[in-house]
Amino acid sequence: MPNRAVVGAHYGWRDWLVQRVTAVLMGLYTLLVLGLLLWFGGLDFAAWKGAFGNEAFRIGTFVFMAALLWHAWVGVRNILMDYVKPVIVRLALQMLVIGALVGYAGWTIQILWGPR
Amino acid sequence: MAAVDRPVMKPRPVYLNLFAIRMPLPAVVSILHRASGALLFLVGIPLVLCTLQRALASQESWAEMRQLFQSPLAKLITVVLAWAFIHHLFAGIRHVLMDVHVGVDLASARRSAAVALVLAVVVTLAIAVRLW
Numbered sequence: 001m002p003n004r005a006v007v008g009a010h011y012g013w014r015d016w017l018v019q020r021v022t023a024v025l026m027g028l029y030t031l032l033v034l035g036l037l038l039w040f041g042g043l044d045f046a047a048w049k050g051a052f053g054n055e056a057f058r059i060g061t062f063v064f065m066a067a068l069l070w071h072a073w074v075g076v077r078n079i080l081m082d083y084v085k086p087v088i089v090r091l092a093l094q095m096l097v098i099g100a101l102v103g104y105a106g107w108t109i110q111i112l113w114g115p116r
Numbered sequence: 117m118a119a120v121d122r123p124v125m126k127p128r129p130v131y132l133n134l135f136a137i138r139m140p141l142p143a144v145v146s147i148l149h150r151a152s153g154a155l156l157f158l159v160g161i162p163l164v165l166c167t168l169q170r171a172l173a174s175q176e177s178w179a180e181m182r183q184l185f186q187s188p189l190a191k192l193i194t195v196v197l198a199w200a201f202i203h204h205l206f207a208g209i210r211h212v213l214m215d216v217h218v219g220v221d222l223a224s225a226r227r228s229a230a231v232a233l234v235l236a237v238v239v240t241l242a243i244a245v246r247l248w
Contacts, residue, residue, distance in 0.1 A: 023208050045178045072157045111169045
């Protein structure tokens, strides 16, 4: 990338890549879950509980959620940059979004590994 | 200060009344991609986490959740969120394919936009039929 100028922001190449890598990860997890549902032909509490009792499935689910939250950040930030022009309002909204996403991450960990 | 000298531009008419502009199909798919993403963030993530937590807590709360999802309102919300997820997924696959230079010419782009749009609606309708 030649002739980089100081623009007060980064160029967005990393966000672009993150958006795609996280999307592919989520797509793979979606296929896995669809496959499991078809394989077991439905869902009762025992199968449901069993799936989430499996450490590998929990880790896979956490990877999905982490990808989702990062993906959501890039997308929501783009939306805010496009439509919210006053800097102070945009920054406030962005902080709110980050807070929500970090909170969701904590909530996910609590659901997956917390006491039942 | 300016790193790049920009050419002086002639003032151009700005006309952005979205309701008067006829959007081409790829633009419709694109704005729905954004709208569905916003919906998934605002409603989808908290709702899924809530459901996941309740459904895993105990046999009773699992049954409670199943009961809750029998209500027409819950089914409607499920169908709308399912559409958002599926449209976002298909439009996203289309984006990634175009990133690797598959179907970037105008005719293919229009065709794939139509496919993504229609397929998402069809799959959503199939889910809706199953739910009711």
